[in-house]
Amino acid sequence: MEKLKQHWTESSTKDFVFKIASDFVFQIEKKLEREDMNQAQLAALLHVTDGSVSQVFNNPGNFKLTRIVEYARALGMKVAIVAYEDNDPSNNKGPVNSEIFHQCWKRAGSPEDFFSLDMSTPRIGQLTTSEEAVNQDYRRENVDLERTAGTRHMALVR
Amino acid sequence: MAPRFVFTLATRHVFRRRSIGFLEELERGELDAQMHFVSLRDNELRTVQSRFDYWLQRAGPYPKYFHGWSTPDYKRCFVFKWEKKHKPQRLYGFLCHPVPESDPSFELCTLVYYSTKDEATNYTLLDRINTLRQDLCVTEAIAHVYPEYGGKAPWKN
Numbered sequence: 666m667e668k669l670k671q672h673w674t675e676s677s678t679k680d681f682v683f684k685i686a687s688d689f690v691f692q693i694e695k696k697l698e699r700e701d702m703n704q705a706q707l708a709a710l711l712h713v714t715d716g717s718v719s720q721v722f723n724n725p726g727n728f729k730l731t732r733i734v735e736y737a738r739a740l741g742m743k744v745a746i747v748a749y750e751d752n753d754p755s756n757n758k759g760p761v762n763s764e765i766f767h768q769c770w771k772r773a774g775s776p777e778d779f780f781s782l783d784m785s786t787p788r789i790g791q792l793t794t795s796e797e798a799v800n801q802d803y804r805r806e807n808v809d810l811e812r813t814a815g816t817r818h819m820a821l822v823r
Numbered sequence: 824m825a826p827r828f829v830f831t832l833a834t835r836h837v838f839r840r841r842s843i844g845f846l847e848e849l850e851r852g853e854l855d856a857q858m859h860f861v862s863l864r865d866n867e868l869r870t871v872q873s874r875f876d877y878w879l880q881r882a883g884p885y886p887k888y889f890h891g892w893s894t895p896d897y898k899r900c901f902v903f904k905w906e907k908k909h910k911p912q913r914l915y916g917f918l919c920h921p922v923p924e925s926d927p928s929f930e931l932c933t934l935v936y937y938s939t940k941d942e943a944t945n946y947t948l949l950d951r952i953n954t955l956r957q958d959l960c961v962t963e964a965i966a967h968v969y970p971e972y973g974g975k976a977p978w979k980n
């Protein structure tokens with residue numbers, strides 16, 4: 666086995682920014698998919714051109730914080746900037762995917778403040794909203810696609 | 824006799840559940856995935872590394888970034904996808920379980936070919952990948968990194 670080395674996002678701040686902005690784009694693309702929307706419709710909501718949306722999707726490293734908020738708000742979403750410690754100060758593992766924080770927050774009952782956080786009970790694997798149902802579908806499909814390569818794939822590939 | 828193939832890990836960090844590597848053919852140099860990957864620069868490299876991370880972390884699935892095939896013959900084939908100036912870019916390879924004894928669920932994606940192509944699947948390429956996947960010399964190359972690989976019937980992993 667290869668010796669443990671630092672994750673590629675440790676090479677430069679630009680690399681780290683690109684990765685966390687990619688995670689945001691990944692969440693936005695999943696939201697578009699759930700809402701059966703395309704990039705052109707998102708562009709219309711943002712009053713920008715399709716090309717502008719395509720450009721930031723293809724090059725997330727150029728995302729500015731203001732633009733991130735605009736994209737999220739256009740889709741009825743909110744954004745949090747989360748600083749955390751994960752016992753990996755040398756960044757051997759790379760940043761934790763932002764979707765993991767989102768799903769953990771949902772599993773904690775989507776607390777809105779520290780009162781509700783104190784009262785929350787983690788609901789592991791429990792379906793509470795349509796969004797979680799979609800996430801469960803993703804997980805199931807993932808197993809199909811990557812272990813038995815599910816049929817949905819085939820249609821998309823063709 | 825000198826080895827025909829060399830296998831190297833693509834990711835500098837070894838993840839617990841999955842890993843990605845490249846296969847090179849020493850004599851003919853036909854397997855160009857690694858050669859292309861090391862030539863990537865800046866945002867294109869970051870894009871590909873991010874997509875590797877998503878698969879390594881089991882994010883998705885998101886067929887726009889990576890996927891396999893449902894057809895039984897090609898169910899072990901796999902591809903990572905991105906675009907460069909609106910032109911599709913692909914890294915093709917195959918999946919296997921390289922440590923079947925100590926960690927049967929651990930998955931490895933071995934990338935072999937680079938391609939720029941349209942959305943139609945190139946089954947000739949997938950056939951070549953399947954041939955490589957079952958080649959004992961390839962098994963041997965992977966076994967240099969994962970000694971458990973290549974037990975009784977590695978292609979059934």
